[in-house]
Amino acid sequence: MSRTLISGGTIVNATGTNRADVLVDGETIAAILAPDSLLIGKDGAPAVDGVIDATGKYVIPGGIDAHTHMEMPFAGTTASDTFETGTRAAAWGGTTSIVDFVVQTAGQNPLKQYELWHEKAAGNCAVDYGFHQILSDVQDSSLTAMDELINEGVTSFKFFMAYKGVFLSDDGQILRGMQKASDNGALIMMHAENGSVIDVLVQQSIQRGDTAPYFHGVTRPWQAEAEATHRAIMLADLTGAPLYIVHVSAKQAVEQIAVARDNGRNVFAETCPQYLYLSLEEHLGAPGFDGAKWVCSTPLRSRAEGHQEHMWQGLRTNDLQVVSTDHCPFCMKGQKEMGLNDFSKIPNGIGTVEHRMDLLYQGVVMGKISLSRWVELCSTTPARMFGMYGRKGVLQPGADADIVVYDPNGHTSIGINKTHHMNMDHSAWEGFEVDGHVDMVMSRGTVLVDDGQYFGRAGHGQYIKRGLSQYLI
Ligand code: DUC
Numbered sequence: 001m002s003r004t005l006i007s008g009g010t011i012v013n014a015t016g017t018n019r020a021d022v023l024v025d026g027e028t029i030a031a032i033l034a035p036d037s038l039l040i041g042k043d044g045a046p047a048v049d050g051v052i053d054a055t056g057k058y059v060i061p062g063g064i065d066a067h068t069h070m071e072m073p074f075a076g077t078t079a080s081d082t083f084e085t086g087t088r089a090a091a092w093g094g095t096t097s098i099v100d101f102v103v104q105t106a107g108q109n110p111l112k113q114y115e116l117w118h119e120k121a122a123g124n125c126a127v128d129y130g131f132h133q134i135l136s137d138v139q140d141s142s143l144t145a146m147d148e149l150i151n152e153g154v155t156s157f158k159f160f161m162a163y164k165g166v167f168l169s170d171d172g173q174i175l176r177g178m179q180k181a182s183d184n185g186a187l188i189m190m191h192a193e194n195g196s197v198i199d200v201l202v203q204q205s206i207q208r209g210d211t212a213p214y215f216h217g218v219t220r221p222w223q224a225e226a227e228a229t230h231r232a233i234m235l236a237d238l239t240g241a242p243l244y245i246v247h248v249s250a251k252q253a254v255e256q257i258a259v260a261r262d263n264g265r266n267v268f269a270e271t272c273p274q275y276l277y278l279s280l281e282e283h284l285g286a287p288g289f290d291g292a293k294w295v296c297s298t299p300l301r302s303r304a305e306g307h308q309e310h311m312w313q314g315l316r317t318n319d320l321q322v323v324s325t326d327h328c329p330f331c332m333k334g335q336k337e338m339g340l341n342d343f344s345k346i347p348n349g350i351g352t353v354e355h356r357m358d359l360l361y362q363g364v365v366m367g368k369i370s371l372s373r374w375v376e377l378c379s380t381t382p383a384r385m386f387g388m389y390g391r392k393g394v395l396q397p398g399a400d401a402d403i404v405v406y407d408p409n410g411h412t413s414i415g416i417n418k419t420h421h422m423n424m425d426h427s428a429w430e431g432f433e434v435d436g437h438v439d440m441v442m443s444r445g446t447v448l449v450d451d452g453q454y455f456g457r458a459g460h461g462q463y464i465k466r467g468l469s470q471y472l473i
Pocket residue numbers: 069074191295296297298326328348349350
């Protein structure tokens with residue numbers, strides 16, 4: 001088996017940083033070595049097959065994006081990244097594992113859907129992948145299927161409090177799912193927005209003639225998110241199920257989560273880069289139909305109301321524990337433009353899987369989070385939260401050699417004609433110029449990206465059979 005030394009860098013784990021070399025043997029990390037301590041061969045070179053020079057750079061565990069929707073059927077179309085294109089873009093950006101969502105809608109058998117998602121992903125992924133299951137049709141057979149799916153490594157289940165007629169489960173159905181989870185150890189993930197309220201506001205807005213993308217944000221107000229977040233927390237409390245709120249964007253929702261955690265409840269939450277940087281005013285409110293690029297749910301929030309700064313604060317204080325992307329890309333042409341005269345017909349979603357590591361690194365540059373916290377939010381906690389830690393999310397002997405060499409002195413220009421590999425005809429991040437650069441990406445010992453060149457292949461990525469969340473007792 002081939003041995004590679006990553007030498008001269010500063011290792012960053014969630015627990016701290018230190019100057020050390022990483023010895024990779026085959027697919028795993030064999031040792032973390034004091035700098036330059038590896039035995040030298042007869043020819044004077046280190047006794048390894050290859051050396052990657054990481055001098056002056058950070059060596060971090062590969063990113064884990066725990067919330068993606070590759071080729072997801074949604075709103076009469078399909079997310080534009082396939083497992084092939086989306087995981088390739090992930091690799092370019094230093095993300096070496098994704099957890100994608102199997103979709104069950106009314107009348108569908110979750111186990112059949114799980115098999116279908118395997119068919120979509122197998123042989124196509126550049127990086128490793130796991131699955132969560134969306135349950136939209138809660139009935140006895142779906143609840144029984146939860147047990148079987150857990151045995152398959154699908155240990156987290158997403159419910160929706162919005163999207164009536166498509167994904168929405170009512171409170172009784174959610175309660176039943178949570179009761180099951182409190183028995184079998186599954187983690188309940190929640191899309192927390194009050195769908196009934198939103199549906200009325202949307203209808204009224206369209207009737208008034210307020211049809212532009214901006215009104216997508218106006219008709220999904222923070223109250224709808226905060227109320228649903230509170231309700232989800234109460235339902236979870238009633239059942240004892242652990243709860244993970246996805247894509248939090250409203251500061252009032254964070255407040256609900258913080259109170260629950262302070263009261264000792266098993267409540268966790270993620271936010272996404274779009275809620276840290278983008279806003280209702282500047283992006284959803286862009287001239288003409290441009291705002292459609294940023295139609296996603298939960299929506300971008302008002303900067304004047306301070307939601308973005310509050311998300312950063314939540315990441316710093318651990319009221320929020322994970323940063324995922326909710327990667328769900330749609331092209332403007334033929335997809336977003338379906339809602340040209342009616343924002344409610346714009347497919348919801350933004351593509352970010354490629355840029356999450358860079359965008360969050362700006363938190364370090366701006367002094368909002370530490371280096372270790374960056375790694376914790378983007379890799380270590382996702383691994384622990386979703387039952388992958390030890391193998392993923394940490395640089396330690398025995399772990400998969402999923403490693404990124406990150407250059408803090410590098411620079412990354414984001415945009416459709418620049419560092420963009422996602423299958424989209426635009427970028428939600430066009431024009432972002434950021435400090436730092438993903439120099440080298442290794443997945444299970446194989447170099448996927450090095451110095452601006454791609455060496456990965458569809459089919460390298462393997463299914464991750466996940467365990468139960470390591471945050472549960
Ligand atoms: N939100 C999105 O923006 N897209 C897909 C589903 C979701 O919850």
